[in-house]
Amino acid sequence: MLNFIKKKHLLFILLIAFATRIIYFLAIIIRNPDGIYVYDSNGYWNIAYNLKQYGVFSQSADIPLELDYYRTPLYPIFIFLSELVGPEGFSIIFFQIIVAVLTCYFTYRIAKEITNSNFISSVAAIIVAIDVPSIVMSNLVLTETLFTFLLITCIYYFIRYLKTERTRTLILAAILCGAAILCRPIGFFLPFFLSLIMMFHFRNKLRTGFLKTGILLSLVIMSISPWLIRNKITFNHYFLSVIREHDMQNYQAAAIYAEVNNRSLAESQSILRWKTFKEFKGDAHAQPYEYAKYIESEAMKIAFQNPGLLIKHQAVQFVHFFLKPCRSYLDLQLGNWGKGFNAIPKNVSIFDYLFKHTSKLTISIVFFQLAILLISYITLIFGVLYFKINKHLLYLLLVGLIIFCFANLTLPEVTESRFRVPVVPYIAILSASGIYFLKEKFKKKTSEKINRK
Numbered sequence: 001m002l003n004f005i006k007k008k009h010l011l012f013i014l015l016i017a018f019a020t021r022i023i024y025f026l027a028i029i030i031r032n033p034d035g036i037y038v039y040d041s042n043g044y045w046n047i048a049y050n051l052k053q054y055g056v057f058s059q060s061a062d063i064p065l066e067l068d069y070y071r072t073p074l075y076p077i078f079i080f081l082s083e084l085v086g087p088e089g090f091s092i093i094f095f096q097i098i099v100a101v102l103t104c105y106f107t108y109r110i111a112k113e114i115t116n117s118n119f120i121s122s123v124a125a126i127i128v129a130i131d132v133p134s135i136v137m138s139n140l141v142l143t144e145t146l147f148t149f150l151l152i153t154c155i156y157y158f159i160r161y162l163k164t165e166r167t168r169t170l171i172l173a174a175i176l177c178g179a180a181i182l183c184r185p186i187g188f189f190l191p192f193f194l195s196l197i198m199m200f201h202f203r204n205k206l207r208t209g210f211l212k213t214g215i216l217l218s219l220v221i222m223s224i225s226p227w228l229i230r231n232k233i234t235f236n237h238y239f240l241s242v243i244r245e246h247d248m249q250n251y252q253a254a255a256i257y258a259e260v261n262n263r264s265l266a267e268s269q270s271i272l273r274w275k276t277f278k279e280f281k282g283d284a285h286a287q288p289y290e291y292a293k294y295i296e297s298e299a300m301k302i303a304f305q306n307p308g309l310l311i312k313h314q315a316v317q318f319v320h321f322f323l324k325p326c327r328s329y330l331d332l333q334l335g336n337w338g339k340g341f342n343a344i345p346k347n348v349s350i351f352d353y354l355f356k357h358t359s360k361l362t363i364s365i366v367f368f369q370l371a372i373l374l375i376s377y378i379t380l381i382f383g384v385l386y387f388k389i390n391k392h393l394l395y396l397l398l399v400g401l402i403i404f405c406f407a408n409l410t411l412p413e414v415t416e417s418r419f420r421v422p423v424v425p426y427i428a429i430l431s432a433s434g435i436y437f438l439k440e441k442f443k444k445k446t447s448e449k450i451n452r453k
Contacts, residue, residue: 009122010108017104017129021097021138028139029090032335036089041141047071048079057230067234069288070243073227074150074183075143089141096145100138103145104128106152107425113159114395115386115433123432124425127376131424132369133326133417139333143184148422150180151187155402158194162201162394167215174216178223185241186409191220193405197398235289242292245299249276251411253299256309272298314408317415321407323373325366326417331358376427379434386437387430399426 028035037045043059050058050065057073058065082092107128111121128134137144154176161169177194181187195213202209228238250269258268276295277284284291303310331337336359387396403423410419 009118010105010125013108013122013125013129014101014104016126017101018097020130020135021100024135025093025097025139028333032333032339033089034339035333035335036093036139037141038329038332043071044076044079044141044143047076048083051076051080052083066285069231069235069239070241070246072182072185072241074179075146078146079141092141093139096138099149100134100145103134103149103152103425106149106156107428110152110156110159110425111429111432113156113163114392114429115390115436117436119439120429120432120436123435124428127372127428127431128425130372131421131428132365132372133421134424136326136329136333137418137421140329142418144418144421147180147184147187148425150176150183151190151422152425154180154190155398158197159395159398162197170212170216171219174219175223177216178220181220181224181240182227185244186406188240189405189409191217193401197394197401200397201394231289235287237289239289242288245292245296247411247414248299248303249273249295251414252310252313253302255313256302256306259309260306272302317410318407320415321410321420322377324415324417324420325369325373327358327362327366328416329418330362330365334359334362336362376431379431379438380427382434382437383430383432384434386433389437399429402426 046059046061047057047068050056050060054065056065057068057076059068059071060066078095079092082095085091086094104125108121108125111124112118115121134145134148154173157169157173157176160166161173173194177187177190180190194216198213198216199206199209202212224240227240231240232238249272251265254265254268254272257263257272258265261268263271276291276298280291280294282290384396384400387393403426406419406423
Protein backbone atom coordinates (compact mmCIF):
# COMPACT_ATOMS: atom_id res chain seq x y z
CA MET A 1 0.00 0.00 0.00
CA LEU A 2 2.82 2.39 0.91
CA ASN A 3 4.58 1.67 -2.40
CA PHE A 4 1.34 2.42 -4.26
CA ILE A 5 1.04 5.82 -2.49
CA LYS A 6 4.66 6.62 -3.32
CA LYS A 7 4.14 5.71 -6.98
CA LYS A 8 0.93 7.73 -7.11
CA HIS A 9 2.80 10.69 -5.62
CA LEU A 10 5.55 10.44 -8.26
CA LEU A 11 2.98 10.03 -11.02
CA PHE A 12 1.31 13.27 -9.91
CA ILE A 13 4.65 15.13 -10.15
CA LEU A 14 5.29 13.73 -13.62
CA LEU A 15 1.79 14.78 -14.68
CA ILE A 16 2.59 18.33 -13.53
CA ALA A 17 5.77 18.25 -15.63
CA PHE A 18 3.84 16.99 -18.65
CA ALA A 19 0.91 19.40 -18.21
CA THR A 20 3.04 22.55 -17.86
CA ARG A 21 4.96 21.73 -21.02
CA ILE A 22 1.91 20.70 -23.05
CA ILE A 23 -0.05 23.80 -22.03
CA TYR A 24 2.87 26.00 -23.09
CA PHE A 25 3.14 24.03 -26.34
CA LEU A 26 -0.56 24.66 -27.07
CA ALA A 27 -0.12 28.37 -26.32
CA ILE A 28 2.70 28.53 -28.90
CA ILE A 29 0.64 26.68 -31.51
CA ILE A 30 -2.28 29.08 -31.01
CA ARG A 31 -0.25 32.32 -30.91
CA ASN A 32 2.83 31.65 -33.04
CA PRO A 33 3.30 28.15 -34.54
CA ASP A 34 6.80 28.98 -35.80
CA GLY A 35 7.77 29.88 -32.23
CA ILE A 36 9.23 26.40 -31.75
CA TYR A 37 12.18 27.54 -33.91
CA VAL A 38 14.98 30.03 -33.30
CA TYR A 39 17.99 30.78 -35.50
CA ASP A 40 20.07 27.73 -34.45
CA SER A 41 17.07 25.45 -34.97
CA ASN A 42 17.31 26.02 -38.69
CA GLY A 43 20.77 24.42 -38.93
CA TYR A 44 19.75 21.32 -36.97
CA TRP A 45 16.58 20.90 -39.02
CA ASN A 46 18.45 21.33 -42.30
CA ILE A 47 20.86 18.56 -41.32
CA ALA A 48 17.95 16.22 -40.54
CA TYR A 49 16.27 17.12 -43.84
CA ASN A 50 19.45 16.58 -45.87
CA LEU A 51 20.04 13.25 -44.12
CA LYS A 52 16.54 12.14 -45.08
CA GLN A 53 16.56 13.46 -48.66
CA TYR A 54 20.19 12.98 -49.71
CA GLY A 55 21.92 10.97 -46.98
CA VAL A 56 24.31 13.91 -46.44
CA PHE A 57 25.19 15.50 -43.08
CA SER A 58 24.93 19.14 -44.12
CA GLN A 59 23.35 22.39 -42.91
CA SER A 60 23.19 23.76 -46.46
CA ALA A 61 19.79 24.95 -47.65
CA ASP A 62 20.77 24.66 -51.32
CA ILE A 63 22.68 22.28 -53.54
CA PRO A 64 25.65 21.75 -53.65
CA LEU A 65 25.54 20.52 -50.05
CA GLU A 66 28.59 21.40 -47.96
CA LEU A 67 29.54 18.72 -45.44
CA ASP A 68 29.06 20.05 -41.93
CA TYR A 69 31.82 20.25 -39.32
CA TYR A 70 30.05 22.37 -36.68
CA ARG A 71 27.32 20.10 -35.32
CA THR A 72 27.53 16.65 -33.75
CA PRO A 73 25.11 14.01 -35.07
CA LEU A 74 22.78 12.90 -32.29
CA TYR A 75 20.28 15.78 -32.18
CA PRO A 76 19.80 15.94 -35.98
CA ILE A 77 19.20 12.17 -35.88
CA PHE A 78 16.65 12.75 -33.09
CA ILE A 79 14.88 15.28 -35.34
CA PHE A 80 15.04 12.89 -38.30
CA LEU A 81 13.50 10.01 -36.30
CA SER A 82 10.87 12.24 -34.68
CA GLU A 83 9.63 13.49 -38.03
CA LEU A 84 9.33 9.96 -39.37
CA VAL A 85 6.36 9.43 -37.04
CA GLY A 86 4.69 12.83 -37.00
CA PRO A 87 4.22 16.25 -38.59
CA GLU A 88 7.15 18.58 -39.13
CA GLY A 89 8.31 20.36 -36.00
CA PHE A 90 5.48 19.36 -33.69
CA SER A 91 6.54 15.72 -33.41
CA ILE A 92 10.01 16.91 -32.30
CA ILE A 93 8.46 18.99 -29.51
CA PHE A 94 6.13 16.20 -28.40
CA PHE A 95 9.02 13.76 -28.02
CA GLN A 96 11.08 16.43 -26.25
CA ILE A 97 8.26 16.88 -23.76
CA ILE A 98 8.30 13.13 -23.09
CA VAL A 99 12.08 13.30 -22.65
CA ALA A 100 11.69 16.28 -20.27
CA VAL A 101 9.20 14.33 -18.14
CA LEU A 102 11.66 11.42 -18.01
CA THR A 103 14.31 13.90 -16.83
CA CYS A 104 12.03 14.71 -13.87
CA TYR A 105 11.70 10.99 -13.20
CA PHE A 106 15.47 10.43 -13.18
CA THR A 107 15.93 13.48 -10.94
CA TYR A 108 13.66 11.70 -8.48
CA ARG A 109 15.60 8.45 -8.86
CA ILE A 110 19.02 10.07 -8.37
CA ALA A 111 17.83 11.93 -5.27
CA LYS A 112 16.40 8.67 -3.91
CA GLU A 113 19.65 6.80 -4.60
CA ILE A 114 21.68 9.44 -2.77
CA THR A 115 19.43 10.35 0.17
CA ASN A 116 16.89 7.50 0.39
CA SER A 117 14.31 10.19 1.21
CA ASN A 118 10.95 10.34 -0.54
CA PHE A 119 10.56 13.96 0.59
CA ILE A 120 13.85 15.11 -0.94
CA SER A 121 13.25 13.10 -4.13
CA SER A 122 9.76 14.53 -4.58
CA VAL A 123 10.77 18.15 -3.95
CA ALA A 124 13.73 17.82 -6.35
CA ALA A 125 11.45 16.42 -9.07
CA ILE A 126 8.89 19.22 -8.49
CA ILE A 127 11.60 21.90 -8.86
CA VAL A 128 12.58 20.41 -12.22
CA ALA A 129 8.92 20.03 -13.24
CA ILE A 130 8.17 23.75 -12.74
CA ASP A 131 11.55 25.17 -13.83
CA VAL A 132 10.68 27.80 -16.46
CA PRO A 133 13.80 27.49 -18.69
CA SER A 134 13.35 23.70 -18.72
CA ILE A 135 9.71 24.12 -19.79
CA VAL A 136 10.64 26.63 -22.48
CA MET A 137 13.56 24.60 -23.87
CA SER A 138 11.42 21.49 -24.22
CA ASN A 139 9.32 23.58 -26.64
CA LEU A 140 12.25 24.73 -28.78
CA VAL A 141 14.09 22.82 -31.49
CA LEU A 142 17.40 22.98 -29.64
CA THR A 143 19.67 20.41 -27.98
CA GLU A 144 19.15 21.31 -24.31
CA THR A 145 16.28 18.93 -23.52
CA LEU A 146 17.80 15.84 -25.12
CA PHE A 147 21.25 16.62 -23.74
CA THR A 148 19.89 17.11 -20.21
CA PHE A 149 18.14 13.74 -20.41
CA LEU A 150 21.24 11.92 -21.67
CA LEU A 151 23.37 13.58 -19.00
CA ILE A 152 21.05 12.72 -16.13
CA THR A 153 20.59 9.11 -17.22
CA CYS A 154 24.37 8.81 -17.52
CA ILE A 155 24.81 10.18 -13.99
CA TYR A 156 22.02 7.97 -12.65
CA TYR A 157 23.60 4.76 -13.96
CA PHE A 158 27.03 5.95 -12.86
CA ILE A 159 25.70 6.40 -9.30
CA ARG A 160 24.05 2.98 -9.54
CA TYR A 161 27.45 1.59 -10.51
CA LEU A 162 29.16 3.24 -7.53
CA LYS A 163 26.59 1.56 -5.26
CA THR A 164 26.43 -1.88 -6.91
CA GLU A 165 29.75 -2.11 -8.83
CA ARG A 166 28.00 -4.09 -11.58
CA THR A 167 29.96 -3.88 -14.82
CA ARG A 168 26.85 -3.83 -17.03
CA THR A 169 25.69 -0.68 -15.22
CA LEU A 170 29.07 0.93 -15.89
CA ILE A 171 28.76 -0.03 -19.56
CA LEU A 172 25.35 1.66 -19.78
CA ALA A 173 26.69 4.81 -18.06
CA ALA A 174 29.63 4.95 -20.49
CA ILE A 175 27.41 4.57 -23.58
CA LEU A 176 25.08 7.31 -22.33
CA CYS A 177 28.12 9.51 -21.66
CA GLY A 178 29.21 9.03 -25.27
CA ALA A 179 25.69 9.82 -26.47
CA ALA A 180 25.66 13.04 -24.42
CA ILE A 181 28.95 14.11 -26.03
CA LEU A 182 27.53 13.39 -29.50
CA CYS A 183 24.52 15.53 -28.62
CA ARG A 184 26.49 18.55 -27.38
CA PRO A 185 30.31 18.72 -27.58
CA ILE A 186 30.37 20.64 -24.28
CA GLY A 187 30.10 17.20 -22.69
CA PHE A 188 33.71 16.44 -23.72
CA PHE A 189 34.88 16.78 -20.10
CA LEU A 190 32.46 14.15 -18.74
CA PRO A 191 34.66 11.03 -19.21
CA PHE A 192 37.56 12.69 -17.34
CA PHE A 193 35.19 13.99 -14.69
CA LEU A 194 33.63 10.55 -14.13
CA SER A 195 37.10 8.99 -14.08
CA LEU A 196 38.09 11.37 -11.27
CA ILE A 197 35.03 10.36 -9.25
CA MET A 198 35.74 6.70 -10.01
CA MET A 199 39.31 6.92 -8.72
CA PHE A 200 38.10 8.70 -5.60
CA HIS A 201 35.56 5.91 -5.02
CA PHE A 202 38.25 3.22 -5.43
CA ARG A 203 40.95 5.19 -3.60
CA ASN A 204 41.60 2.19 -1.31
CA LYS A 205 41.61 -0.24 -4.27
CA LEU A 206 43.66 1.59 -6.88
CA ARG A 207 44.15 -1.45 -9.13
CA THR A 208 40.38 -1.91 -9.43
CA GLY A 209 39.97 1.83 -9.90
CA PHE A 210 42.40 1.91 -12.85
CA LEU A 211 40.76 -1.15 -14.42
CA LYS A 212 37.22 0.23 -14.17
CA THR A 213 38.32 3.69 -15.31
CA GLY A 214 39.96 2.06 -18.32
CA ILE A 215 36.69 0.28 -19.15
CA LEU A 216 34.75 3.53 -18.82
CA LEU A 217 37.08 5.54 -21.05
CA SER A 218 37.36 2.76 -23.64
CA LEU A 219 33.59 2.45 -23.96
CA VAL A 220 33.10 6.21 -24.25
CA ILE A 221 35.74 6.38 -27.00
CA MET A 222 34.08 3.44 -28.78
CA SER A 223 30.71 5.23 -28.55
CA ILE A 224 31.96 8.43 -30.18
CA SER A 225 34.51 6.80 -32.53
CA PRO A 226 32.20 6.48 -35.58
CA TRP A 227 31.84 10.26 -35.62
CA LEU A 228 35.56 10.81 -35.06
CA ILE A 229 36.33 8.42 -37.92
CA ARG A 230 33.82 10.22 -40.17
CA ASN A 231 35.62 13.50 -39.54
CA LYS A 232 39.02 11.87 -40.08
CA ILE A 233 37.90 10.49 -43.44
CA THR A 234 36.18 13.73 -44.46
CA PHE A 235 38.50 16.41 -43.03
CA ASN A 236 41.70 14.45 -42.30
CA HIS A 237 41.51 14.93 -38.51
CA TYR A 238 39.85 13.24 -35.55
CA PHE A 239 37.58 15.83 -33.88
CA LEU A 240 34.03 16.23 -32.58
CA SER A 241 33.22 19.74 -33.77
CA VAL A 242 34.89 23.09 -34.39
CA ILE A 243 32.09 25.23 -32.99
CA ARG A 244 33.94 25.83 -29.69
CA GLU A 245 36.85 27.51 -31.47
CA HIS A 246 34.55 29.73 -33.54
CA ASP A 247 32.58 30.69 -30.41
CA MET A 248 35.82 31.62 -28.64
CA GLN A 249 36.58 34.07 -31.43
CA ASN A 250 33.03 35.34 -31.95
CA TYR A 251 32.21 35.89 -28.29
CA GLN A 252 35.06 35.60 -25.80
CA ALA A 253 37.74 37.31 -27.91
CA ALA A 254 35.29 39.65 -29.68
CA ALA A 255 33.85 40.87 -26.36
CA ILE A 256 37.33 41.76 -25.10
CA TYR A 257 38.28 43.35 -28.44
CA ALA A 258 35.07 45.41 -28.38
CA GLU A 259 35.80 46.78 -24.91
CA VAL A 260 39.46 47.52 -25.63
CA ASN A 261 38.70 49.29 -28.93
CA ASN A 262 35.38 50.87 -27.94
CA ARG A 263 33.41 49.03 -30.63
CA SER A 264 30.17 47.08 -30.67
CA LEU A 265 30.26 43.30 -30.29
CA ALA A 266 28.84 42.77 -33.81
CA GLU A 267 31.48 45.06 -35.35
CA SER A 268 34.27 43.34 -33.41
CA GLN A 269 33.07 39.91 -34.51
CA SER A 270 33.12 41.01 -38.15
CA ILE A 271 36.63 42.49 -37.83
CA LEU A 272 38.11 39.38 -36.20
CA ARG A 273 36.42 36.98 -38.61
CA TRP A 274 37.68 38.87 -41.65
CA LYS A 275 41.18 39.30 -40.15
CA THR A 276 41.67 35.60 -39.37
CA PHE A 277 40.13 34.53 -42.67
CA LYS A 278 42.60 36.69 -44.62
CA GLU A 279 45.64 35.76 -42.52
CA PHE A 280 45.05 31.99 -42.42
CA LYS A 281 47.60 30.25 -44.66
CA GLY A 282 45.30 27.71 -46.24
CA ASP A 283 41.74 27.14 -47.37
CA ALA A 284 39.39 27.83 -44.45
CA HIS A 285 36.54 25.89 -46.06
CA ALA A 286 38.58 22.88 -47.13
CA GLN A 287 40.60 22.80 -43.88
CA PRO A 288 38.03 23.49 -41.12
CA TYR A 289 40.09 21.81 -38.38
CA GLU A 290 43.30 23.71 -39.17
CA TYR A 291 41.37 26.95 -39.49
CA ALA A 292 39.60 26.32 -36.17
CA LYS A 293 42.92 25.80 -34.41
CA TYR A 294 44.25 29.00 -35.96
CA ILE A 295 41.32 31.15 -34.83
CA GLU A 296 41.50 29.52 -31.39
CA SER A 297 45.15 30.57 -31.03
CA GLU A 298 44.29 34.11 -32.19
CA ALA A 299 41.38 34.30 -29.76
CA MET A 300 43.58 33.12 -26.89
CA LYS A 301 46.16 35.80 -27.72
CA ILE A 302 43.54 38.51 -27.36
CA ALA A 303 42.23 36.96 -24.15
CA PHE A 304 45.62 36.56 -22.47
CA GLN A 305 46.79 40.01 -23.53
CA ASN A 306 43.91 41.36 -21.43
CA PRO A 307 43.75 39.09 -18.36
CA GLY A 308 41.78 41.61 -16.32
CA LEU A 309 38.98 41.78 -18.90
CA LEU A 310 39.09 38.00 -19.33
CA ILE A 311 38.54 37.47 -15.59
CA LYS A 312 35.85 40.16 -15.46
CA HIS A 313 33.91 38.71 -18.38
CA GLN A 314 34.23 35.19 -16.97
CA ALA A 315 32.92 36.37 -13.59
CA VAL A 316 29.95 38.14 -15.21
CA GLN A 317 29.25 35.01 -17.28
CA PHE A 318 29.34 32.86 -14.12
CA VAL A 319 26.75 35.09 -12.44
CA HIS A 320 24.57 35.19 -15.56
CA PHE A 321 24.63 31.40 -15.73
CA PHE A 322 22.92 31.12 -12.35
CA LEU A 323 20.75 34.25 -12.27
CA LYS A 324 19.55 35.11 -15.78
CA PRO A 325 15.81 34.54 -16.08
CA CYS A 326 14.21 33.13 -19.20
CA ARG A 327 12.34 36.06 -20.75
CA SER A 328 13.36 36.62 -24.37
CA TYR A 329 12.43 33.10 -25.45
CA LEU A 330 8.98 33.52 -23.92
CA ASP A 331 8.45 36.74 -25.88
CA LEU A 332 9.74 35.22 -29.12
CA GLN A 333 7.75 32.02 -28.84
CA LEU A 334 4.48 33.71 -27.94
CA GLY A 335 4.80 36.19 -30.80
CA ASN A 336 5.39 39.34 -28.76
CA TRP A 337 8.16 40.28 -31.21
CA GLY A 338 6.24 39.28 -34.31
CA LYS A 339 5.28 35.98 -35.87
CA GLY A 340 7.81 33.38 -36.92
CA PHE A 341 11.23 32.64 -35.47
CA ASN A 342 13.52 35.62 -35.15
CA ALA A 343 15.79 37.38 -32.68
CA ILE A 344 15.29 40.35 -30.39
CA PRO A 345 17.34 43.31 -31.70
CA LYS A 346 20.44 43.90 -29.57
CA ASN A 347 20.13 47.70 -29.68
CA VAL A 348 16.64 47.84 -28.18
CA SER A 349 16.35 49.71 -24.87
CA ILE A 350 15.62 47.42 -21.93
CA PHE A 351 12.67 49.65 -21.02
CA ASP A 352 11.21 49.41 -24.54
CA TYR A 353 11.71 45.67 -24.36
CA LEU A 354 10.04 45.40 -20.96
CA PHE A 355 7.00 47.60 -21.52
CA LYS A 356 6.34 47.42 -25.28
CA HIS A 357 7.00 43.81 -26.23
CA THR A 358 6.57 41.88 -22.98
CA SER A 359 3.15 40.81 -21.75
CA LYS A 360 2.03 40.92 -18.13
CA LEU A 361 2.01 37.13 -18.23
CA THR A 362 5.69 37.06 -19.21
CA ILE A 363 6.59 39.51 -16.44
CA SER A 364 4.67 37.36 -13.94
CA ILE A 365 6.49 34.23 -15.10
CA VAL A 366 9.84 36.01 -14.81
CA PHE A 367 9.12 37.02 -11.20
CA PHE A 368 7.92 33.48 -10.45
CA GLN A 369 11.14 31.93 -11.74
CA LEU A 370 13.29 34.50 -9.91
CA ALA A 371 11.48 33.58 -6.69
CA ILE A 372 12.13 29.89 -7.34
CA LEU A 373 15.81 30.63 -8.05
CA LEU A 374 16.13 32.63 -4.83
CA ILE A 375 14.60 29.84 -2.75
CA SER A 376 16.70 27.22 -4.55
CA TYR A 377 20.02 28.96 -3.99
CA ILE A 378 19.34 29.78 -0.33
CA THR A 379 18.27 26.22 0.46
CA LEU A 380 21.15 24.84 -1.63
CA ILE A 381 23.55 26.12 1.04
CA PHE A 382 21.74 24.05 3.65
CA GLY A 383 21.69 21.16 1.19
CA VAL A 384 25.48 21.15 1.23
CA LEU A 385 25.31 20.92 5.05
CA TYR A 386 22.86 18.02 4.76
CA PHE A 387 25.23 16.14 2.44
CA LYS A 388 28.17 16.81 4.74
CA ILE A 389 26.37 15.78 7.94
CA ASN A 390 25.06 12.58 6.32
CA LYS A 391 28.52 11.76 4.90
CA HIS A 392 27.45 11.91 1.26
CA LEU A 393 30.76 13.57 0.36
CA LEU A 394 31.32 11.52 -2.81
CA TYR A 395 27.88 12.48 -4.13
CA LEU A 396 28.37 16.09 -3.07
CA LEU A 397 31.61 16.10 -5.08
CA LEU A 398 29.80 14.55 -8.05
CA VAL A 399 26.83 16.93 -8.03
CA GLY A 400 28.85 20.01 -7.09
CA LEU A 401 31.46 19.52 -9.81
CA ILE A 402 28.81 18.98 -12.50
CA ILE A 403 27.26 22.34 -11.62
CA PHE A 404 30.65 24.08 -11.38
CA CYS A 405 31.99 22.69 -14.67
CA PHE A 406 28.96 23.68 -16.74
CA ALA A 407 28.85 27.12 -15.11
CA ASN A 408 32.42 27.77 -16.22
CA LEU A 409 32.30 26.27 -19.70
CA THR A 410 29.76 28.64 -21.25
CA LEU A 411 31.25 31.66 -23.00
CA PRO A 412 30.77 35.31 -21.97
CA GLU A 413 28.32 37.46 -23.92
CA VAL A 414 26.16 34.48 -24.89
CA THR A 415 25.38 33.02 -21.47
CA GLU A 416 21.65 32.76 -20.92
CA SER A 417 19.14 30.72 -18.96
CA ARG A 418 19.07 27.85 -21.46
CA PHE A 419 22.65 26.90 -20.58
CA ARG A 420 21.54 26.35 -16.97
CA VAL A 421 18.99 23.71 -17.96
CA PRO A 422 21.39 20.69 -17.89
CA VAL A 423 22.33 21.40 -14.24
CA VAL A 424 18.83 22.21 -12.94
CA PRO A 425 18.31 18.61 -11.69
CA TYR A 426 21.49 18.77 -9.58
CA ILE A 427 20.68 22.22 -8.19
CA ALA A 428 17.20 20.83 -7.41
CA ILE A 429 18.63 17.84 -5.52
CA LEU A 430 20.84 20.05 -3.36
CA SER A 431 18.01 22.54 -2.78
CA ALA A 432 15.53 19.80 -1.88
CA SER A 433 18.06 18.41 0.60
CA GLY A 434 18.38 21.88 2.12
CA ILE A 435 14.59 22.22 2.44
CA TYR A 436 14.50 18.84 4.20
CA PHE A 437 17.37 19.91 6.48
CA LEU A 438 15.53 23.09 7.48
CA LYS A 439 12.25 21.21 7.93
CA GLU A 440 13.88 18.73 10.30
CA LYS A 441 15.61 21.52 12.22
CA PHE A 442 12.29 23.36 12.61
CA LYS A 443 10.53 20.17 13.68
CA LYS A 444 13.24 19.46 16.25
CA LYS A 445 13.07 22.97 17.73
CA THR A 446 9.27 22.85 17.87
CA SER A 447 9.44 19.49 19.62
CA GLU A 448 11.96 20.81 22.15
CA LYS A 449 9.71 23.79 22.95
CA ILE A 450 6.72 21.51 23.52
CA ASN A 451 8.79 19.24 25.79
CA ARG A 452 9.94 22.22 27.87
CA LYS A 453 6.32 23.18 28.47
